[in-house]
Amino acid sequence: MPDQPTTPDQPATTDQGGHPEPRGRTKRRDGPDRADKESPAAPGAGTLDRRTLRTLLGHVRPHRGAILLGGALSLLGGAAGLVQPLAARSLVERLGEDGPIAQALIQLTALVLVGALIGALGNYVLERTAESVVLAARRQLVSRILRLRVAAVERTEPGDLMSRITSDTTLLRQVTTTSMVALVTQSLTLVGIVVMMAAMDPVLLGVTLAVVVLIGAAFGVVMPRIARATKRSQEAVGLMGAALERVLGAFRTVKAAGVERTEGERVHAAATEAWRQGVRVARWNSVAGTTAGLVIQISFLAVLGVGGARVASGATDVATLVAFLLYLFYLTGPISELVQAVSQLQVGAAAIARIEEVGALEVEPAGPEGPDAATVPAPRHSPTAGGREAGHPASGGPDAAGRPLSLRFEEVEFRYRPELPAVHHGVTFDVPAGGMTAFVGPSGAGKSTVFSLVERFYDPTGGRVLVGGREVRDWPLEELRAAIGYVEQDAPVLSGTLRENLLFGAPPTTDEEIREVLRRTRLDGLVDRLPDGLETVVGHRGSKLSGGERQRVAIARALLRRPRLLLLDEATSQLDAINELALRDAVAEAARTTTVLVVAHRLSTVTMADRIVVMEAGRVRAVGTHAELVRADPLYGELAATQFLASSAGETAPGADDAAPSADQAAPSTAEAATSADQAPLPTGG
Ligand SMILES: Nc1ncnc2c1ncn2[C@@H]1O[C@H](COP(=O)(O)OP(=O)(O)OP(=O)(O)O)[C@@H](O)[C@H]1O
Numbered sequence: 001m002p003d004q005p006t007t008p009d010q011p012a013t014t015d016q017g018g019h020p021e022p023r024g025r026t027k028r029r030d031g032p033d034r035a036d037k038e039s040p041a042a043p044g045a046g047t048l049d050r051r052t053l054r055t056l057l058g059h060v061r062p063h064r065g066a067i068l069l070g071g072a073l074s075l076l077g078g079a080a081g082l083v084q085p086l087a088a089r090s091l092v093e094r095l096g097e098d099g100p101i102a103q104a105l106i107q108l109t110a111l112v113l114v115g116a117l118i119g120a121l122g123n124y125v126l127e128r129t130a131e132s133v134v135l136a137a138r139r140q141l142v143s144r145i146l147r148l149r150v151a152a153v154e155r156t157e158p159g160d161l162m163s164r165i166t167s168d169t170t171l172l173r174q175v176t177t178t179s180m181v182a183l184v185t186q187s188l189t190l191v192g193i194v195v196m197m198a199a200m201d202p203v204l205l206g207v208t209l210a211v212v213v214l215i216g217a218a219f220g221v222v223m224p225r226i227a228r229a230t231k232r233s234q235e236a237v238g239l240m241g242a243a244l245e246r247v248l249g250a251f252r253t254v255k256a257a258g259v260e261r262t263e264g265e266r267v268h269a270a271a272t273e274a275w276r277q278g279v280r281v282a283r284w285n286s287v288a289g290t291t292a293g294l295v296i297q298i299s300f301l302a303v304l305g306v307g308g309a310r311v312a313s314g315a316t317d318v319a320t321l322v323a324f325l326l327y328l329f330y331l332t333g334p335i336s337e338l339v340q341a342v343s344q345l346q347v348g349a350a351a352i353a354r355i356e357e358v359g360a361l362e363v364e365p366a367g368p369e370g371p372d373a374a375t376v377p378a379p380r381h382s383p384t385a386g387g388r389e390a391g392h393p394a395s396g397g398p399d400a401a402g403r404p405l406s407l408r409f410e411e412v413e414f415r416y417r418p419e420l421p422a423v424h425h426g427v428t429f430d431v432p433a434g435g436m437t438a439f440v441g442p443s444g445a446g447k448s449t450v451f452s453l454v455e456r457f458y459d460p461t462g463g464r465v466l467v468g469g470r471e472v473r474d475w476p477l478e479e480l481r482a483a484i485g486y487v488e489q490d491a492p493v494l495s496g497t498l499r500e501n502l503l504f505g506a507p508p509t510t511d512e513e514i515r516e517v518l519r520r521t522r523l524d525g526l527v528d529r530l531p532d533g534l535e536t537v538v539g540h541r542g543s544k545l546s547g548g549e550r551q552r553v554a555i556a557r558a559l560l561r562r563p564r565l566l567l568l569d570e571a572t573s574q575l576d577a578i579n580e581l582a583l584r585d586a587v588a589e590a591a592r593t594t595t596v597l598v599v600a601h602r603l604s605t606v607t608m609a610d611r612i613v614v615m616e617a618g619r620v621r622a623v624g625t626h627a628e629l630v631r632a633d634p635l636y637g638e639l640a641a642t643q644f645l646a647s648s649a650g651e652t653a654p655g656a657d658d659a660a661p662s663a664d665q666a667a668p669s670t671a672e673a674a675t676s677a678d679q680a681p682l683p684t685g686g
Pocket residue numbers: 154416417420423441442443444445446447448449450599
C-alpha cells in the first residue's frame with residue numbers, strides 16, 4: 001500500500017473556554033441543515049491557489065512512480081503523433097515525384113498504430129493510479145473522521161461528512177493524475193508542435209500564435225468560475241446527504257408525522273441547488289471548450305488564407321502547407337486537453353477544499369496511545385467471575401488490570417459550547433472502587449454529562465475528573481475507554497448480526513462466556529427462538545429488535561467488555577417489570593466485580609445502590625443510601641414520593657423506617673457499607 005497522502009496540518013484553535021474551535025468555521029444560513037449544525041471549517045474558497053496545488057501534489061506524491069510511467073507513455077504516444085505529419089509530408093512528396101509510396105504508407109500506418117497503443121497503455125496506467133489516489137484519500141478521510149472528537153462531529157452533519165468521503169474524493173480521480181500529467185505532456189507536445197511549425201514556416205506560426213493568444217484572456221475569466229460553481233455544487237450534494245440522513249435516521253417519525261413531502265422538499269432543494277451549480281459548471285466548461293475549438297478553426301482559416309497566398313507567391317510549397325495544416329490539426333488535441341486539465345484542476349481545487357475542511361476539525365489524541373491503536377487490551381476479569389478484589393490500589397496501572405476503578409469529580413465545571421449555559425457548576429463527588437452508585441435527579445440536571453466526561457467525549461472547562469485516582473487527561477485514551485463499559489441512553493445497536501453486536505469492542509471471548517452473559521441479560525430465550533441464533537441480522541440500528549431487546553443487547557455488550565467501570569445510562573428504561581428485575585440482579589452481580597454507575601429516573605431500580613448521588617441543575621445536592629436520602633433530602637424525598645415508593649411506604653412523609661422494603665425494594669442491597677471513609681452521608685454537592 002502506498003503511503004497515505006499527507007495534508008497540511010491545521011491545528012484547531014482554542015476558544016477562551018478551552019473549547020477547540022476549528023478555523024474559519026462558518027455558520028450555515030440556509031438549506032436543509034439544522035440551525036445548530038455547521039459546515040466544517042473552510043480554509044479556502046476552493047479556487048486553485050498555490051496552497052491547494054501543494055495539497056493536490058501531496059495526494060499525488062505517493063503514486064509518482066506510476067504517474068511518471070503513465071505520463072511517459074502518454075508522451076511517447078504524443079511523440080508518435082508528432083512524427084506523423086512528417087511521414088505524411090514524405091508521402092505527399094513521393095506522390096508528387098511519382099515515387100513508390102508503399103514503404104511510406106506502412107511507416108505512417110505503423111506510427112499511427114504504435115502511437116495509439118502506447119497512448120492507450122499510458123491512459124490505463126493513469127486511470128488506475130487515479131483510482132488509487134481516490135482510495136488513499138478515502139482511507140485518510142475515514143480514519144480522520146473516526147478520530148474526530150464527539151464535539152466536533154456534533155457540530156457537523158453526518159450526511160455532509162459522508163458526502164465528503166463518497167462524492168468529493170471521487171472528484172480527485174481525474175485531477176490528480178490525468179489532468180496533472182496532461183498539463184505536463186500536452187504542454188510539451190504543444191511546444192514540440194510549435195517548434196516543428198516554426199521550423200516549417202515562421203510566418204504561418206506567427207499567424208497561428210496570434211489567434212491562440214486570444215484564448216488565454218478568455219480562460220482567465222472562465223476558470224475561477226468553474227471552481228466556485230463546483231464547490232457550491234459539492235456543498236449542495238453535502239446538504240442533500242445531510243437532509244437524507246435526517247429523514248432516514250428518523251424514518252418512522254417522519255412517516256408517523258406525515259412529513260414526507262416537506263422533508264422531501266428539503267432534499268429536493270439541495271438536489272436542485274447541486275443541479276443549478278452543475279449546470280453552471282457545464283456552461284463555463286462549454287464556453288472554455290468552444291473557445292478552444294474556435295481558436296483552432298480560426299487559425300485554420302487564417303493559415304489556409306495566408307498559406308495559400310504564400311504558396312501562390314512561391315514563398316512556400318504545397319507539401320509544407322499541408323504539413324503545417326496537419327500540425328495545426330494536431331494542435332487541437334493538446335489545446336483542448338490543456339483546457340480540460342485546467343478546468344479539472346479547478347474542480348479538484350473545490351474538492352480539496354471540502355476534504356481539507358475535515359482536516360480542520362479537532363481530533364482525539366492519535367498515536368500508539370490514542371484510539372488509532374484500536375487494539376483490545378488483554379482480558380480482564382471474567383464477566384462471570386464473582387468476588388470483589390479486596391485491598392487493591394485504585395489505580396489505572398497495568399498491575400491493576402481487571403480491578404474495579406474509583407471515580408472522583410472535583411469541582412467540575414463544564415459547558416458543551418462556549419455560547420451555551422454551563423451544565424456542571426462545580427460538581428464534586430467520590431465513588432470508591434466497586435459497588436453500585438446511582439445518579440438521580442430531574443431531567444437536564446447533568447447526569448448523563450457525568451458519563452460523557454468520564455469517557456472523555458468532552459473535557460471539563462474547570463476542575464478534575466479522576467478515574468482510578470488518575471486524571472482522565474493523563475490516561476491513554478484507548479486504555480481509559482477499554483476499561484469502561486458504557487451503555488448510552490438510547491442503547492444503539494449497530495447493523496450486523498447479534499454476535500457482532502455482542503462482541504463489539506470486546507476482548508477475546510469464549511462461547512461459554514457469551515452464553516453466560518446472555519443468560520444474565522435474559523437474552524438466551526430470544527437467541528434460542530431466532531432461527532439463526534446469534535447470527536441473526538438485527539437490521540439498521542437494530543430495527544428488528546424491540547426496544548427492550550436492544551437495551552439488553554447493549555448491556556450484554558458492555559458486560560462482555562469486562563469493564564472495570566460500568567456506566568449504565570437509563571439502560572433498563574424500556575424493560576418490562578420481569579426483565580427489569582432480572583437485569584437489576586445482573587447489575588448487582590456486576591457491581592461485585594466492577595464499579596457500576598447507573599443513571600436512573602425510576603428510583604425503584606436504584607434503591608439497592610450502595611450510594612445515590614442526587615443532582616440538580618448541574619450540582620450535587622446530596623449523596624447517601626436510599627434510606628438516608630428519603631429521610632434527609634427533600635428533593636429525593638419528593639422524587640420518591642411522586643413515584644410508587646411513597647405510596648408503598650405509607651401516606652406520611654417518607655422517612656428511614658418508611659422506606660421499608662416494598663416489592664421493588666426487596667432486591668438485595670449491595671451496600672456493604674452505606675458510607676465510605678471518604679464519603680460521609682449526605683454531603684452537600686459542590
Ligand atoms: N451534546 C450536547 N450539546 C449541547 N448541550 C447538551 C448536549 N447534551 C446535553 N446537553 C444539555 O446539557 C444539559 C444536561 O444534559 P444531561 O443529558 O447531562 O442531563 P440529564 O440529567 O442526564 O437529563 P436526562 O435525565 O433528561 O437524561 C441539558 O440541558 C442538555 O440540554
